[in-house]
Structure formats: C-alpha cells, structure tokens
Amino acid sequence: MTNDILRFATAGSVDDGKSTLIGRLLYDSKSIFEDQLDSVERTSRSRGEEQTNLALLTDGLRAEREQGITIDVAYRYFATPRRTFIIADTPGHIQYTRNMVTGASTADLAVILVDARKGLQEQSRRHAFLATLLQVPHLVVAVNKMDLVDYSQERFEEIRAEFTDFAAKLDVTDLAFIPISALHGDNVVERSMEMAWYEGTSLLHHLENVHIASDRNLIDARFPVQYVVRPHKADDPDLHDYRGYAGQMAGGVLRRGDEVVHLPSGISSRVARIVTADGDLDEAFSPQSVTVLLEDDIDISRGDMICRPNNRPREARDLQAMVCWMAESRTLTPRSKLLLKHTTRTTKVMVKDLLYRLDVNTLSRDEHPAELALNEIGRVALKSAQPLFVDEYKRNRTTGGFILVDEGTNTTVAAGMVLDAD
Structure with missing residues (x-):
C-alpha cells in the first residue's frame, strides 16, 4: 500500500461536467462533511433541481454559481487509503487558457472530459494540446454523459478513434480512455453495470494505480538555494560556524558525502549534512525541502545552484x-x-x-x-x-x-x- 500524492487537473469544454465529476469523486469517496452535503442539497432544492447537484461542491464562488460555469482554478483535496489527491478544476472557456496553464503546470495527470453527445470539441483539442505542451505525463480522456447516449459502446469507440488520431500530432506518453457518467457515478468510483462491454477500470482505480514514480527526474541533482541559514547563538558553540543552504530539491538525489559543485562559481565540495526539522537525512530527493551543509566554506547566496560536477544545468x-x-x-x-x-x-x-x-x-x-x-x-x-x-x-x-x-x-x-x- 502506498500513500503518495497525485496531482491531477480536469479540463474540457463548458458544461462537459468537470465540476460534477469532481463532486462525484468527493461524494463517493466519502471525502465531504455532512454539513457540506446538507448545504448542497438545500441549494439544489432551492434551485428546483430534482437531485443533488454535486457540481456545487466545487463551484465555490457565488458568481460562478449564478453563471453556471467555473471561472477560476479551484483546488480540491481528497484521499483514499492508497493515495492523496490534489485536483485542479480548470475552466473551459478559451479566454481562460491562462487558468488551464496554471492548473496543469504541476499536474502528474490531466483528465480531459468529452461530452458523449457532442464528441471532440475545440476546447477538448486545445486542453489536450496544452497538457502535452506542459509535459503532463499522463492523459485520461473521460467520455462523460454516457447515460445520454444509452451507454453506447459504438459512440465511445467513435470518440476514442477521433481523439487517438488527434493525439498522434501531440507528444503523448500515456493515454487512457474511460466511459463515465459523472451524474450517476458510472465508472467514476465503481465499475458500471450499465457498460458491461467496457473492460477497463473505474476512473478512481486508474488514478490510484497510475505509475508516477518514474516521472520524477531522479538523475539530474538540482538544488536551487533559497536561503542561507546562519543561526547566532552565543551559548551554543556548535552553531558558531554553522552555514546551511535551505531550499527545495528540484530534481535528482543528493546524498551525504556526494561531491557537488556550486554555480556560478564552479567550486567543488562535498555534502556534509542534510538537515530537516525532524533530524538529519542520509539523502534528499525532489520535492523535499531541506538544508544542505557543505564540507567547505563557499560564498553561496540565494539564486545559486548546487548540483553534481559532471551533470550541470x-x-x-x-x-x-x-x-x-x-x-x-x-x-x-x-x-x-x-x-x-x-x-x-x-x-x-x-x-x-x-x-x-x-x-x-x-x-x-x-x-x-x-x-x-x-x-x-x-x-x-x-x-x-x-x-x-x-x-x-x-x-x-x-x-x-x-x-x-x-x-x-x-x-x-x-x-x-x-x-x-x-
């Protein structure tokens, strides 16, 4: 069992059901509080809707609700025993391309929603391209509203073939297709009995099991220095000469004893210690935040880089x-x-x-x-x-x-x- 973090972004055309899908994930995975659900149920009834509108769980701003669209990037969090998830719900309108770029910039995976009735739209193509431009390693095409096309396998296969042809023009490393109904929960958390012809997994199962460890750059050790730590405690002689370099690992692995080089000076040294608030580590890897101490006294300041001598940016x-x-x-x-x-x-x-x-x-x-x-x-x-x-x-x-x-x-x-x- 793992407990790592998967960051994923949802995107697609307006009214393709992104907010409903996220609401369904939160609801079916039991990741919402009772008072939140009560509030959504009351709002749904006041709007004359026949059933609970799960999209209201993510459309948090009043202006967004009044317009019926998602405008900004809304971040949501939920967890299962296997993984923790950070979701970026991005808007569909072309004038919010910048929001899509923001939401997908740190994503491990992108879920592109396609309305089964409408098929591949301009926004679907645009968001798929942006996801690949941003080097999002995994892409899932969720063909939504399958209930409105009688759960047709033929319609699903048509959309899959069309998107596959388009994806041939893009730099796609991992592409999956899942037929769903976010409104009714088909193939979102549990497999749907309505689509027995579909032999794949549910969306949540895919999110829980997609392999992301190899997506991390574990080769190029990169440590941008954010802050120079110089504590001043006269009563602690061990800290008189303490000089640590705090920052977040931006790639690769640094281990105690590794030979490193400082940029821009080009001066070499070795890692003496790797310090955290919880004690010293033998190694640090992306995206850990640590303080690195070197064996030699080098003039290092914010914005400088520590890396390996034979593997430099x-x-x-x-x-x-x-x-x-x-x-x-x-x-x-x-x-x-x-x-x-x-x-x-x-x-x-x-x-x-x-x-x-x-x-x-x-x-x-x-x-x-x-x-x-x-x-x-x-x-x-x-x-x-x-x-x-x-x-x-x-x-x-x-x-x-x-x-x-x-x-x-x-x-x-x-x-x-x-x-x-x-």
Missing part, C-alpha cells in the same frame, strides 16, 4: 521559450523589459524577438507576430541580465519553467517553458 543568458501571455493590461512585444523568476533567482530580461505565435486549435504558426495578447502562446527569444541555470522543460519542469513579472506592478504576466538555452 546549462548556464545561459539567452533563452528560447514557449510562453503563455496572461496579462490583460498589456501585450508582449519585442524589446519588452520584464522580470524573470526562475527557481530562486530573479533577474531582468528583455524580449529579443517573437519567433512565432501558435494557434492552439489548429497547431498552425504565425511567424514573427507583432505581439502576444492575453491567453496567446508563442515562442520567444529572451536576453537575461544574469546567468540562469536551466534545463530544457521537457527534461525538468522545475528548472525548465519560469514566470515573467511586470516590474512596475509586480504582477505575473506570463508563464514560460525553456526550449533552448545558450
């Missing part, structure tokens, strides 16, 4: 990256100046060029556009004022990802994925 000032523009008040244009936050380092960057803008519905490219506007995605060339220690995003989503910030307002205006670096 690229040290680069020039980046090519895919970015999703998230700002409403301004556009991204050549010569734009912004702040770039990458792991624990923040530096100024300038946009050297907009190489192309991508149509996420057709996957066609608009070469050298004048700008990127809200929710648009494109490939850009950036020039950094300071060196960055990066990996390609497809190799390491932490050291290959970054955000862009408006220096004047301190608001996040874009999310980026490193494609190449010099």
